[in-house]
Amino acid sequence: MAVLQPAPTPTIDPSNPTILQWDDLGLSLIYDFITEAEEKAMIDAFHAQDPLDEGNQKRRISQHFGYHFDYSTFGASETRFTPVPSYITDFLPRLPVQTYLPDQFTVQYYPPGSGIPPHVDTHSMFAEALYSLSFGSAVPMQFRMMGPNDARKMRLPKRSLQSENAGSGSTSTVPGKQCQRPDEEQPPTWELVLPARSLLLITGPSRYGYTHAIRPRKTDVMDGKTVPRQGRYSITMRTTRRGDEIGCDCAYPGVCDAMIREEMAAGGTSEVRY
Numbered sequence: 001m002a003v004l005q006p007a008p009t010p011t012i013d014p015s016n017p018t019i020l021q022w023d024d025l026g027l028s029l030i031y032d033f034i035t036e037a038e039e040k041a042m043i044d045a046f047h048a049q050d051p052l053d054e055g056n057q058k059r060r061i062s063q064h065f066g067y068h069f070d071y072s073t074f075g076a077s078e079t080r081f082t083p084v085p086s087y088i089t090d091f092l093p094r095l096p097v098q099t100y101l102p103d104q105f106t107v108q109y110y111p112p113g114s115g116i117p118p119h120v121d122t123h124s125m126f127a128e129a130l131y132s133l134s135f136g137s138a139v140p141m142q143f144r145m146m147g148p149n150d151a152r153k154m155r156l157p158k159r160s161l162q163s164e165n166a167g168s169g170s171t172s173t174v175p176g177k178q179c180q181r182p183d184e185e186q187p188p189t190w191e192l193v194l195p196a197r198s199l200l201l202i203t204g205p206s207r208y209g210y211t212h213a214i215r216p217r218k219t220d221v222m223d224g225k226t227v228p229r230q231g232r233y234s235i236t237m238r239t240t241r242r243g244d245e246i247g248c249d250c251a252y253p254g255v256c257d258a259m260i261r262e263e264m265a266a267g268g269t270s271e272v273r274y
């Protein structure tokens with residue numbers, strides 16, 4: 001089991017204390033990004049489509065809007081498109097990155113106790129900015145820095161290019177637990193509590209060089225208190241890369257699907273470069 005370190009300390013602009021920033025990680029967390037009324041409308045809309053099987057709901061439920069995920073490319077389909085509901089389009093003008101907007105949306109319900117395995121969202125097929133809007137309840141998201149050993153494991157063809165299907169229909173390579181050697185040093189691993197109605201923006205190192213996950217647990221420790229995990233909803237938002245934009249030149253070649261693919265095509269088992 002990963003040994004958790006304390007979460008890194010954010011900087012907070014005193015003139016805007018609802019925004020927490022970790023500049024060196026490329027992470028921002030915006031509290032109260034949506035109102036309680038918006039939150040309720042989203043939950044109602046979700047269950048109008050997928051009624052909750054109260055008590056028996058064990059698995060995550062996902063709804064897709066915009067361009068649908070394509071499992072053959074790990075990107076989004078060019079043709080399968082579900083119109084984006086107004087409860088999403090309404091807040092798009094409030095997103096912190098306005099130079100490009102998401103066009104692929106996965107709305108998910110996590111029943112109490114469920115999570116999402118550690119994964120790196122596909123580098124090459126989606127633009128840098130990824131968002132996670134949390135609602136319904138708070139949950140800790142776990143980030144783990146990918147070290148050189150993880151990178152080497154992820155280069156194995158078996159693990160590197162097949163969909164692990166971490167669940168949201170939108171994820172790529174993850175190092176399997178079974179590959180971990182017990183004598184390995186744990187890479188930096190920490191958790192960030194995502195409160196209900198908060199928006200997480202993931203860019204830079206946290207986007208390209210860290211896995212993120214929600215551990216399946218019955219309880220969480222938040223603010224020093226052990227609390228039962230409750231049902232949680234999220235909207236993952238990504239921007240699809242098309243044509244010439246597909247690719248990645250990040251500084252994390254070991255966990256970059258574009259670079260792994262290139263090296264495999266060249267028949268390489270080249271050294272990990274970081």
Ligand SMILES: O=C(O)CCC(=O)C(=O)O
Nearest residue numbers: 121132168170171234236
């Ligand atoms: O539920 C979340 O907040 C994150 C989900 C996620 O990481 C994903 O869909 O790729």
Ligand SMILES: [Fe+2]
Nearest residue numbers: 119121171212
């Ligand atoms: Fe993700």
